[in-house]
Amino acid sequence: QVQLVESGGGLVQAGGSLRLSCAASGRTFSIAAMGWFRQAPGKEREFVASISRSSVSTYYADSVKGRFTISRDNAKNTVYLQMNSLKPEDTAVYYCATGRSSLAIYRKEFDSWGQGTQVTVSS
Numbered sequence: 001q002v003q004l005v006e007s008g009g010g011l012v013q014a015g016g017s018l019r020l021s022c023a024a025s026g027r028t029f030s031i032a033a034m035g036w037f038r039q040a041p042g043k044e045r046e047f048v049a050s051i052s053r054s055s056v057s058t059y060y061a062d063s064v065k066g067r068f069t070i071s072r073d074n075a076k077n078t079v080y081l082q083m084n085s086l087k088p089e090d091t092a093v094y095y096c097a098t099g100r101s102s103l104a105i106y107r108k109e110f111d112s113w114g115q116g117t118q119v120t121v122s123s
Contacts, residue, residue, distance in 0.1 A: 002026045002112040004096045009117030016121070017084045022096030022114055024077040031112075033104035034072055034079040038092035038119075045095065045107065049081060052102050059105050064090075086121045093118050 008020040024031060035050030049060045049070040058070055069082040079096060094117050097110035104110055 002028060002031060002098055004098065004112055004114035006094065006096045006114045006117040009094060009119045011120045011122065012086055014086060014088055014121055014123050016086050017082070018086065018119060020081040020083065020094055020096075020117060020119075022079045022081075024079075024098060024112075028077045030100055031077070031098045032102045033099040033109070034070075035097050035099070035104060035110060036070065036079070036081045037095045037097060037107065037110075038090075039095070039116075040089075040092040043092075047105055047107065048094070050103070050105050051079065057103055059103075083119070086119075088121045088123045091119060091121050 003025045006022045032053045036048040037045050038048050039045040047061050051058045051070045051072050067085045072079040096114040098112045099110040
């Protein structure tokens with residue numbers, strides 16, 4: 001079992017930045033891919049970004065490409081999401097997730113989830 005705890009969410013004005021963190025504990029040796037998803041009110045949970053175990057490969061949703069950067073520190077079992085140039089449409093609860101496959105972008109490929117952290121971007 002892997003436990004995930006997100007932090008770093010909050011309220012920010014459009015154009016601003018936030019950095020989300022997600023710390024993993026428990027059976028961290030089983031973690032390969034790490035990723036971020038988000039869910040806005042009334043919408044499905046959607047993929048934001050993911051990163052492979054070695055950090056060689058990263059994937060981004062088109063909506064965040066060029067604005068968000070995912071990174072990880074395996075020594076700390078932590079994944080980060082640097083979010084720049086935030087827009088009101090980025091408002092959502094952001095969830096951290098981990099999977100046992102080296103590369104993962106689909107929700108079904110992730111088997112451990114955090115509780116989420118709220119990000120609100122005001123216009």
